[in-house]
Amino acid sequence: MFPVSPELEKSLKAMRTIVDADVIPLERELARRKSFTALEPELASVRRKVKELGLWGPQIPTKLGGMGLGLMEHARVSEELGRSPLGHYVFNCQAPDAGNMEILEQFGNDEQKKTYLEPLARGDIRSCFAMTEPDLPGSNPTWLATTATKDGADYVINGRKWFTSSCEGATFAIVMAVTNPDAAPHARASQILVPTSTPGFHRVRNISVMGEPGDGYASHAEVTFEGCRVPQTNLLGMEGAGFGIAQERLGPGRIHHCMRWIGVCERAFDLMCQRAASRTVAPGKPLGTKQIVQAWIAESRAEIQAGRLMVLQAAWKMEREGAYAAREEISLIKFYVAGVLQNVIDRAVQVHGALGMTDDTILAYFYRHERAARIYDGADEVHKVVVAKRILKGYGLEVGS
Template structure:
């Protein structure tokens, strides 16, 4: 393993850190109190600044307009961006677009790339990924009820999806649907590009999450496909290979999340330490930092954060050098380790802030609400632990 970081990436990370601190964090009070769509004009200005700095789309391939940095390098970039909820969007490396770019780049036809990939990377459009279903377990992508039946030269799609994140405002959805119901279970589903203005693609609602109904990029859509007809040329890759392609997408996607969560951890840790040093709790001027329990929380958080960070960077290095399949044990580990580390650090930071932590006067309450889902999406903790344990035990059998 070699975690040597080039001078170029060190400079890039420093530039991003400064940008997030000066340009994005000051926007958070507005972000917490207004619809996201109302903020788009000012965010477009920030995105234009990022393009002028030549830091646009850091993890996307160069041949379609990105910077083309490695996964390990993106880990450092993503950690810096994750300190603010606005970071990944402004630098244009956000989910679900990042995963959709990877799928289109690897499996799209030249026409699909021209129509969807290039404008997506340039930030001219957004996309969404419709896989999770209301009545099926989201952690098992072979269990799908949505169907895509051939009719002439078209597919006719019927089904009910939810947690189609960022569907509100997206121009197209990459949709998982059963095309080959009689095939072996891993060869039944396909991925199909569905423009969101297609008749029969119905955005039923933006699902309220922890009391917050997000809009635009920060939405989680419930989608009803009712006789939704798209040409068969919208098929991505080979028919029946949807599960395989989903695994290609979800592996790097999970590590992208972990990298962002490290930024959340770092921001919460910084806020906790600053609060501990400045919150006076006695007439003699003692602060929270003088209390042993606070010191214990800070020491535990620092150790847990560094452990999670090194584990994530090691996983990124493995994917860069030996591939996602060979790194699947590490990917499973970081998914539940980093998610739980983030939960503990955010919780401690909120506790140190007392009543202030419960308000939206800091970003902590937002992190607490929205990042709880980290232990559920892209495979619940329990699924990753079980799969990892089975693979480990098999080596001892």
């Protein structure tokens, strides 16, 4: 139904080889060192290899040194690289940089592209995206307290953000802030480029997630803006268009996330099956002879297959008709695949028993870090309600907020 071209098949095979041979072996070092930053020299070496092989930046336009893949093609790549938590970073298609590159390409002016997009596409710098606030619901990006007030030729930004992912070591942030407080809810906020070296930009802390503090690219930071002054020329796109730009970013981003989750599922599924086939239990039979384990394997296979097809169908529709036309499909995959992800990882941990709780396999890492899939980019419950309202509207029932 969704064929892969011979050229993409060749690229996917090469990517799989790199992930298996060069990336997955680094996972044990990540678990041992408990630091992403400490692993940077090894990761940089693999990144150079990726560039040499012409596999750099699958989603980046060729004019910026990438592969220039479309949404459907990149969806396939996301699954392949998602088998390792280091995969996307090594190929320079990691969040939040990938989304930031997309909106800079679409909405940035020539100077912004030269200053921010080009070095980001080369992998010379990293970036972060500051939208979520600790005191307001992150699932509603129209509700923000951070403000950007005009003063002469500048914006002066004040506010507090958190879960500004990959902030530590980032060169710049794209900040969502209210510039037009009296406008309609969807026209109040703008997106502004803020170098992290700007006075008034403060990274307060890296937030510990499920017991892991995270550092460097793996950080999730709390950030404050205290009289943070940047030129109005740092405005990304039109003033008041922050929500619309965010939606342009989140639509493809959810495709990328969901296919990455499918890759995580495939890795966990493979480990689960290996364990079921090799682990002997009383009275001397492999664990896979137990019917409950067989049921977990069958259910996981069915759920992964269904999730993959749903994501590819959503990507297919978005590529042809746009994000707005595919909004229902995007909401469906967001909560469905996030649920499959949690189910498959949990079953894999259970099959591994005590071993599944350790960092001797990647499963415990996945278990800690991928629980967030049901929260970010819109909580599952929000997407379910949105889909249900649209469906019921077709039956003549208007459901209010």
